[in-house]
Amino acid sequence: MLRKGLLLFSLVWSISACQTKGDCSTESDADSDGVNDCDEETLGTDPESADSDGDGLSDREEIDCVSDPLNADEQCYQCGWEHNDPGDLVSTGSEVGDVIENIQLVDQCGDMVDIWDFHGSYHILYLTAAW
Amino acid sequence: MDFGFLFSLFEGRSGNPAVAEDCASYYETIGQPTFPVFADGNGLIAGATPLIQQNPEVCALSPEMEIISCYQGHNVYRQAMEDIKTHAGL
Numbered sequence: 001m002l003r004k005g006l007l008l009f010s011l012v013w014s015i016s017a018c019q020t021k022g023d024c025s026t027e028s029d030a031d032s033d034g035v036n037d038c039d040e041e042t043l044g045t046d047p048e049s050a051d052s053d054g055d056g057l058s059d060r061e062e063i064d065c066v067s068d069p070l071n072a073d074e075q076c077y078q079c080g081w082e083h084n085d086p087g088d089l090v091s092t093g094s095e096v097g098d099v100i101e102n103i104q105l106v107d108q109c110g111d112m113v114d115i116w117d118f119h120g121s122y123h124i125l126y127l128t129a130a131w
Numbered sequence: 132m133d134f135g136f137l138f139s140l141f142e143g144r145s146g147n148p149a150v151a152e153d154c155a156s157y158y159e160t161i162g163q164p165t166f167p168v169f170a171d172g173n174g175l176i177a178g179a180t181p182l183i184q185q186n187p188e189v190c191a192l193s194p195e196m197e198i199i200s201c202y203q204g205h206n207v208y209r210q211a212m213e214d215i216k217t218h219a220g221l
Contacts, residue, residue, distance in 0.1 A: 079167065081167065089195075089196060091179075094178065094179050094180055094181065094198075095181055095198065096181060096198050096199070096200055096201060097197065097198065098197065098198055099195065099196050099197050099198075100179050100180060100190075100192065100196050100197075100198055101178075101179040103175040103176065103178075103179050104175075105139060105169035105170065105171055105175065105176075106150075106151045106154065106169065106170050107154065107167045107168065107169055108154050108155045108157075108158035108167065108168045109155075110151055110155070113167060113169070115137070115196070116196055118135070118137060118192075118196075119194065119195070119196055120133065120194050121133035121134060121135055121194055122132060122133065122134045122135075122191070122192065122193060122194060122215045122218070122219065123134070123135050123136065123137050123191075123192040124134075124135075124136050124137070124189050124190070124191055124192070124208050124211050124212065124215070125137045125139065125176065125180070125182075125189060125190040125191075125192055126136055126137065126138045126139065126187065126188075126189050126208060127139050127140075127141060127171070127176050127177075127182050127184065127186075127187065127188045127189070127190075128138075128139075128140065128141070128186050128187035128188070129140065129141060129142035129143075129146075129149075129186045129187075130140050130142060130143050130144045130149065130153055130156075130157050130160075131144070
């Protein structure tokens with residue numbers, strides 16, 4: 001969620017910056033990936049490549065699903081979860097009061113999901129056996 | 132306040148350690164919820180929390196991924212929810 005906000009802020013800032021600097025155009029999308037050249041410049045993605053990290057998903061697709069378009073190891077979760085790991089979490093242990101370890105679990109869509117990608121919201125972690 | 136469930140199975144229906152097929156079928160059984168249904172047949176949650184796979188158990192997690200509280204027993208999610216409200220200042 002935080003990351004999504006930062007991306008949105010970046011895009012808004014980009015448009016503003018482009019209008020004043022004039023060194024790119026919000027009307028131009030050289031690689032036709034749905035992300036204009038100004039936004040590509042701000043995000044650091046390749047304006048000449050629709051898939052900057054070469055992971056098979058376009059930059060637009062990754063932005064829309066809150067995945068990093070510059071990290072080939074991070075792709076959209078099929079179930080639609082956002083990648084909200086802020087990147088600076090540190091696990092402190094496994095007891096009450098600790099920051100939980102970033103465990104990876106398979107979800108109902110078959111993806112391995114990092115639990116830290118649920119950063120930014122309160123959650124109840126419910127553990128049970130199937131009935 | 133943003134809030135959600137992270138549902139996880141440590142066992143499948145036959146008592147086996149839960150695998151991907153178990154969480155996919157359980158997801159259908161409970162009506163295709165909007166929250167994740169995980170398979171944790173390797174006991175990763177038990178290793179990362181005070182939970183001991185004593186069916187059922189819950190932990191409340193803060194937005195910063197801090198373990199706020201944990202409980203065992205049926206309907207204990209209500210107590211975890213109260214802890215979340217307190218943590219959020221509500």
